[in-house]
Amino acid sequence: MDLYFEKINLAADFLRQNGIGHVDTAVILGSGLGEFAESLQSPSIIPYQEIPGFPVSTVKGHAGRLVYGILNGKKVLAMQGRFHYYEGYPMNDVVFPIRVMAVLGIKQLLVTNAAGGVNESFSSAQLMLITDHINFMGTNPLIGQNLDTLGPRFPDMSHAYFKKGQELVKAAASDLHIPLQEGVYAAFTGPSYETPAEIRMARIWGADAVGMSTVPEVIVANQAGIAVIGISCITNMAAGLQKNLNHEEVVQASASVKDDFKALLSAVITAL
Template structure:
């Protein structure tokens, strides 16, 4: 894998002029941050050696640019586990970002609310996670050039970045919630029985991404911040049937405040 990462990162470095230090992975409907980027360079991930293969109807891109003076790299689109990618493929972009010199990464995504204090449209800071998928991207041989065999998870999300995010939210008059995120493989929305179990485990929100990528980032020694938009309440709490169109609509409405919040966080670190 180490050799593959070198090939991927070498190709990218030859294509770009910037030197990003912050990586961002954007979820469904949360693309307004891209409007704030300057000097944008775009690479289709299908062109990068060793990246996961992309289906013809799917576009995944790496975007390079800056927010004022800060160079960033944004992954637009993902390689979801529920589409049949292995977890090493799901997390491969995180490993490549590290090879590019990125040491901080933000995971921005949509999620379902379980905690009754959450509401649709709430912005949610992830403070910890529960891996409900029963799998890990770290299973298999380990290469110490990439990261340690056993990975500490006492601080999966940077307390420093969480505190900065909360301070900036207060300044912008944004009122986020925070708590524990549960990862499920999907692609079905969880059953009411599952949600009752998750709630008893102390999980506040649930989604189909973020946790594998968080594990990979911690393997690499990166500092992680994850902010979710609650686009629906979970099954058994929400009384209507789930709709992906509704998820996208809610995420797009929240995206304006969220993108300004993320922009300010980027500038602060």
């Protein structure tokens, strides 16, 4: 674990040396949503493969680079793409960027993802404010030795997505006349899509949307004392609610809602 912490510090030092200074808000951009980073002014771009210890994104729709720039006077660090457990990365690698963000002193994180709709009142190409989550991944990124420098052994997850942030998202969506759903996000490991029976189970357990990411990052962010806002793009209805599922549809649906997505993120980051 000490070697892991050294690797985190090495990555943080590299980013500082390459111009990453104060960050008002960090953003993780999910499948097909990376275009938001193009709106940052005076950008500094660092491919993941150049950062010591960083894994590399292997999924279509994830550019695999950090973009540091300015948005309406706010300094933003955006991840164009994330790392997934299903890619074969251990959890310590999946959440590595969040650990680095904590060492950099980042206090606010906006996580986004593409998700399947479980709530039957939803439809594709909608945005959903994440109010809570369910971990169906069968593991937890905090399993193993804990270092107090990374956060408490047993972090409280009662308010995994902070209330003020949720209110800001709702207010911004209202001001911009952007339809916004609200609900609970459930994370499965993937990479296979869920079965109709699993979706029925998720609905019974209280899920409104399902995906294959986000929850590990949110757990680690909460352990590190980073306030989290979560927004899902409902790119399709989950298994049993439409005929077939495929990743191309996910990327296409993300693109169709990109203007609303970019406007909402910009408004929220400006208000934070």
